[in-house]
Amino acid sequence: xxxxxxxxxxxxxxxxxxxxxxxxxxxxxxxxxxxxxxxxxxxxxxxxxxxxxxxxxxxxxxxxxxxxxxxxxxxxxxxxxxxxxxxxxxxxxxxxxxxxxxxxxxxxxxxxxxxxxxxxxxxxxxxxxxxxxxxxxxxxxxxxxxxxxxxxxxxxxxxxxxxxxxxxxxxxxxxxxxxxxxxxxxxxxxxxxxxxxxxxxxxxxxxxxxxxxxxxxxxxxxxxxxxxxxxxxxxxxxxxxxxxxxxxxxxxxxxxxxxxxxxxxxxxxxxxxxxxxxxxxxxxxxxxxxxxxxxxxxxxxxxxxxxxxxxxxxxxxxxxxxxxxxxxxxxxxxxxxxxxxxxxxxxxxxxxxxxxxxxxxxxxxxxxxxxxxxxxxxxxxxxxx
Amino acid sequence: xxxxxxxxxxxxxxxxxxxxxxxxxxxxxxxxxxxxxxxxxxxxxxxxxxxxxxxxxxxxxxxxxxxxxxxxxxxxxxxxxxxxxxxxxxxxxxxxxxxxxxxxxxxxxxxxxxxxxxxxxxxxxxxxxxxxxxxxxxxxxxxxxxxxxxxxxxxxxxxxxxxxxxxxxxxxxxxxxxxxxxxxxxxxxxxxxxxxxxxxxxxxxxxxxxxxxxxxxxxxxxxxxxxxxxxxxxxxxxxxxxxxxxxxxxxxxxxxxxxxxxx
Amino acid sequence: xxxxxxxxxxxxxxxxxxxxxxxxxxxxxxxxxxxxxxxxxxxxxxxxxxxxxxxxxxxxxxxxxxxxxxxxxxxxxxxxxxxxxxxxxxxxxxxxxxxxxxxxxxxxxxxxxxxxxxxxxxxxxxxxxxxxxxxxxxxxxxxxxxxxxxxxxxxxxxxxxxxxxxxxxxxxxxxxxxxxxxxxxxxxxxxxxxxxxxxxxxxxxxxxxxxxxxxxxxxxxxxxxxxxxxxxxxxxxxxxxxxxxxxxxxxxxxxxxxxxxxxxxxxxxxxxxxxxxxxxxxxxxxxxxxxxxxxxxx
Ligand SMILES: Nc1ncnc2c1ncn2[C@@H]1O[C@H](COP(=O)(O)OP(=O)(O)O)[C@@H](O)[C@H]1O
Ligand SMILES: [Mg+2]
Numbered sequence: 001x002x003x004x005x006x007x008x009x010x011x012x013x014x015x016x017x018x019x020x021x022x023x024x025x026x027x028x029x030x031x032x033x034x035x036x037x038x039x040x041x042x043x044x045x046x047x048x049x050x051x052x053x054x055x056x057x058x059x060x061x062x063x064x065x066x067x068x069x070x071x072x073x074x075x076x077x078x079x080x081x082x083x084x085x086x087x088x089x090x091x092x093x094x095x096x097x098x099x100x101x102x103x104x105x106x107x108x109x110x111x112x113x114x115x116x117x118x119x120x121x122x123x124x125x126x127x128x129x130x131x132x133x134x135x136x137x138x139x140x141x142x143x144x145x146x147x148x149x150x151x152x153x154x155x156x157x158x159x160x161x162x163x164x165x166x167x168x169x170x171x172x173x174x175x176x177x178x179x180x181x182x183x184x185x186x187x188x189x190x191x192x193x194x195x196x197x198x199x200x201x202x203x204x205x206x207x208x209x210x211x212x213x214x215x216x217x218x219x220x221x222x223x224x225x226x227x228x229x230x231x232x233x234x235x236x237x238x239x240x241x242x243x244x245x246x247x248x249x250x251x252x253x254x255x256x257x258x259x260x261x262x263x264x265x266x267x268x269x270x271x272x273x274x275x276x277x278x279x280x281x282x283x284x285x286x287x288x289x290x291x292x293x294x295x296x297x298x299x300x301x302x303x304x305x306x307x308x309x310x311x312x313x314x315x316x317x318x319x320x321x322x323x324x325x326x327x328x329x330x331x332x333x334x335x336x337x338x339x340x341x342x343x344x345x346x347x348x349x350x351x352x353x354x355x356x357x358x359x360x361x362x363x364x365x366x367x368x369x370x371x372x373x374x375x376x377x378x379x380x381x382x383x384x385x
Numbered sequence: 386x387x388x389x390x391x392x393x394x395x396x397x398x399x400x401x402x403x404x405x406x407x408x409x410x411x412x413x414x415x416x417x418x419x420x421x422x423x424x425x426x427x428x429x430x431x432x433x434x435x436x437x438x439x440x441x442x443x444x445x446x447x448x449x450x451x452x453x454x455x456x457x458x459x460x461x462x463x464x465x466x467x468x469x470x471x472x473x474x475x476x477x478x479x480x481x482x483x484x485x486x487x488x489x490x491x492x493x494x495x496x497x498x499x500x501x502x503x504x505x506x507x508x509x510x511x512x513x514x515x516x517x518x519x520x521x522x523x524x525x526x527x528x529x530x531x532x533x534x535x536x537x538x539x540x541x542x543x544x545x546x547x548x549x550x551x552x553x554x555x556x557x558x559x560x561x562x563x564x565x566x567x568x569x570x571x572x573x574x575x576x577x578x579x580x581x582x583x584x585x586x587x588x589x590x591x592x593x594x595x596x597x598x599x600x601x602x603x604x605x606x607x608x609x610x611x612x613x614x615x616x617x618x619x620x621x622x623x624x625x626x627x628x629x630x631x632x633x634x635x636x637x638x639x640x641x642x643x644x645x646x647x648x
Numbered sequence: 649x650x651x652x653x654x655x656x657x658x659x660x661x662x663x664x665x666x667x668x669x670x671x672x673x674x675x676x677x678x679x680x681x682x683x684x685x686x687x688x689x690x691x692x693x694x695x696x697x698x699x700x701x702x703x704x705x706x707x708x709x710x711x712x713x714x715x716x717x718x719x720x721x722x723x724x725x726x727x728x729x730x731x732x733x734x735x736x737x738x739x740x741x742x743x744x745x746x747x748x749x750x751x752x753x754x755x756x757x758x759x760x761x762x763x764x765x766x767x768x769x770x771x772x773x774x775x776x777x778x779x780x781x782x783x784x785x786x787x788x789x790x791x792x793x794x795x796x797x798x799x800x801x802x803x804x805x806x807x808x809x810x811x812x813x814x815x816x817x818x819x820x821x822x823x824x825x826x827x828x829x830x831x832x833x834x835x836x837x838x839x840x841x842x843x844x845x846x847x848x849x850x851x852x853x854x855x856x857x858x859x860x861x862x863x864x865x866x867x868x869x870x871x872x873x874x875x876x877x878x879x880x881x882x883x884x885x886x887x888x889x890x891x892x893x894x895x896x897x898x899x900x901x902x903x904x905x906x907x908x909x910x911x912x913x914x915x916x917x918x919x920x921x922x923x924x925x926x927x928x929x930x931x932x933x934x935x936x937x938x939x940x941x942x943x944x945x946x
Contacts, residue, residue: 087745091745093745093748093749140927140931141931143931144930144931146743146744146745147683147744147745147748148930150683150745150748151683151878151882151926151930152926152927152930152931154875154878154923155878155879155923155924155926155927155930156923156927158875158919158920158923159920159923159924159927162916162917162919162920162923163917163920165916165919166916166917166919166920172916209501209502210501212500212501212502212503213497213500213501216493216495216500216507216511217486217487217489217490217493217500217510217511217514218497218500220479220483220486220487220490221487221490223476223478223479223483224476224479224487226476226478227475227476227477227478227479228474228475228476230438230458230470230474231470231474231475231476231487231550232476232487233437233438233457233458233459233462234436234437234438234458234459234461234462234466234467234468235462235467235487235488235490235491235550235554236459236462236463236490236491236554237459237487237490238459245497249497275871279752279756282749282752286749291478318764324763324768324867324868325763327756327759327760327763328760328761328763328764329760330753330756330760331753331754331755331756331757331758331759331760332753332756332757332760334749334750334752334753334756335735335750335753335754335757338739338746338749338750338753339735339738339739339750342746
């Protein structure tokens with residue numbers, strides 16, 4: 001909902017008493033310019049829903065993407081949500097995502113490989129373990145500020161990776177094979193299409209829930225913590241608890257992503273949980289927009305597409321670079337976005353929509369029936385993030 | 386009547402600089418109490434020590450007679466204290482309405498799950514908070530800015546928005562650190578009326594301010610700080626006539642307020 | 649005893665490399681407040697560049713080693729200064745986290761470029777001086793290891809002399825201590841951001857040249873080096889060059905002993921040791937570290 005408490009002055013309402021077409025135009029202009037926060041996310045949800053539903057058609061049509069990328073995109077989206085919440089909203093660069101992802105994946109792998117317990121139950125176990133670990137880590141880690149948190153969490157992440165590599169129970173780089181797939185009743189998720197839909201239903205639900213979270217008082221407290229801890233605190237928000245809450249939510253979502261990955265791939269090994277994953281996610285999140293949950297899937301798919309395209313066409317252009325070639329693109333993209341489009345695709349999209357909205361508003365305002373100055377005048381004095 | 390807020394013999398030093406030396410103050414409901422003193426006297430440090438942003442080395446802070454020395458800022462907020470900052474600490478990436486809503490954080494009690502699921506009771510809390518926030522903006526004369534980004538506002542508007550954020554939760558003690566600095570004459574008028582109204586509703590207002598006109602017009606009680614020490618306490622008339630204060634401060638202050646009046 | 653000495657020398661070699669990377673991190677951090685994720689990639693560039701100019705093992709020699717090292721160090725220092733101008737400078741003042749992320753991108757770009765140039769191959773480099781290992785205290789130490797120790801000592805002494813006995817070195821320190829005062833006496837702190845990156849890149853490149861014969865070089869060798877450099881830097885207390893060198897060497901020796909004496913069952917975990925130490929140090933002394941953060945008054 002978020003009934004945008006009245007659009008800012010000079011918008012929609014003065015459209016009353018005009019022709020229906022004009023009303024529609026004025027409304028449309030408001031939506032495009034972002035004055036009706038209620039509608040933009042709904043539109044985002046619809047676009048994403050349609051995009052996901054039609055994945056089996058358009059992913060293979062690209063020539064270098066497959067439905068596997070569709071499944072992976074859903075998994076990366078689940079992982080990226082945590083990074084958006086932590087880094088984008090709360091301002092905390094915590095880099096433990098590979099560890100929580102790994103814990104989820106290994107929980108499922110270890111507990112289900114001999115059909116010991118139901119995979120859904122294993123997923124739950126992974127979430128619980130992850131939440132406990134996140135709480136235990138939050139106490140020491142969130143005593144640190146700024147980039148020292150990044151360095152310390154990087155240390156934790158690498159310790160996690162070492163354990164995944166070394167512990168006998170994980171099988172290290174040889175991994176664990178033969179993990180059963182998920183099923184609901186008698187339906188077993190086997191085809192990539194079924195998996196795409198399953199993963200994306202979960203990812204979209206998580207996006208929606210987290211979007212509700214960030215538009216609530218928690219989301220405002222998160223942004224407050226990243227803006228000024230002193231002021232957040234004297235308003236009654238506890239920075240430590242807010243950070244811990246977000247850290248725990250991120251760990252739980254990563255855990256689900258890890259469990260899904262293990263069940264989908266049927267095989268996990270330590271190499272899936274190294275620093276490359278964290279860096280890839282960072283690029284995806286920056287491309288989507290650090291403060292945008294809705295744009296995250298676009299960042300994820302964009303980077304997956306870039307990576308796949310480079311793997312497919314790269315070797316013919318730059319020979320003998322092997323499967324490492326995507327990093328060539330990642331660095332350039334990351335720097336370009338950070339320097340030129342720090343708000344990511346989300347801000348680019350918002351800007352385009354805003355321009356379109358202005359245009360529509362002008363069309364709605366120009367005919368002779370409209371007094372001069374009208375909407376166009378307010379539109380240009382308008383300011384949005 | 387117990388004072389709603391009391392600080393007794395606070396000491397604080399930075400390296401060799403003694404920023405506060407046995408500084409005390411006591412404020413009551415319905416009252417505007419001014420804390421004045423030349424630059425570097427320790428006024429901001431005093432605020433930080435009572436709001437929990439810094440720890441006093443010794444001394445006591447009491448809220449409603451209860452010892453809360455050393456409590457963190459969020460605890461002081463829970464106990465009914467709100468404050469603004471000398472260098473305006475808004476959240477630049479949020480819009481003005483959301484900034485003010487942060488000040489109402491404690492009034493929304495629902496947990497994260499209720500927020501994620503958008504439960505009806507959470508929606509109702511949010512709606513109520515929104516109308517309170519709009520009302521607070523209205524009172525500071527900044528309602529028309531509700532949807533602007535806080536970081537984009539002119540300095541004076543930022544100060545008013547910060548005051549709206551501090552008063553939205555209905556604090557029993559409101560600390561304002563130089564609220565009139567950078568305001569236009571019109572904005573300063575709004576501020577003065579607002580402070581009188583807030584005190585009339587029952588809050589205790591503790592005001593750090595350099596503009597002597599404002600201080601003398603509003604405050605019923607004035608505490609003068611110099612080099613970390615309280616050198617005088619009393620009603621405005623008494624303070625203005627106090628030779629110690631005049632020596633330490635008012636000479637400068639009179640010039641300053643003259644400039645303000647002239648400009 | 650002989651075994652112990654071998655572990656000790658192995659640890660010292662690793663430790664010296666840690667120390668040199670850590671020194672690069674320290675130089676940049678002290679002047680700019682930026683944590684440079686790409687520091688290890690400067691080491692990699694130093695190793696790769698020297699190999700490129702001197703000719704890789706198994707191929708014909710090109711330039712004399714000394715010339716190759718000088719050309720490489722100068723080149724990498726120039727690259728360091730240039731990238732600072734190009735991607736760090738435009739975002740000064742936008743907060744340490746953004747700048748850290750930019751250096752992450754920088755690291756990926758450097759690796760990517762080297763990947764394209766070298767096609768992900770591993771290259772070796774001839775030893776700086778010919779001859780077999782020397783025997784010291786009953787253990788063997790390679791001549792190249794001695795070169796690594798020597799370079800570390802040399803860099804530390806040179807930095808010390810530079811910072812405390814030259815005008816520009818003092819200007820550097822003025823920037824880190826008080827940018828405003830520095831500006832008042834006519835030093836432009838912003839320029840020193842560029843110098844700091846260049847100096848740090850040069851120091852790291854020298855380290856890379858010295859270790860190339862021991863470690864060989866691949867395009868992605870930088871990240872692990874940077875991580876150990878972080879640990880050395882944190883252990884050394886973030887601001888003291890001597891501390892960083894001691895931290896790096898202590899870490900390297902401890903790691904060498906662990907690798908040597910840890911029971912086989914625990915050996916696979918020994919890689920986590922430096923990070924454990926780093927996290928414990930960071931978390932156990934937040935008071936000490938917080939004071940190093942720009943003191944933000946409210
Ligand atoms: N965080 C700090 N570190 C060091 N010295 C400080 C700090 N905060 C305040 N001071 C010193 O304490 C004294 C009082 O400062 P302050 O409380 O800001 O005075 P006022 O608000 O009355 O102008 C000054 O001498 C100031 O330099
Ligand atoms: Mg002050």
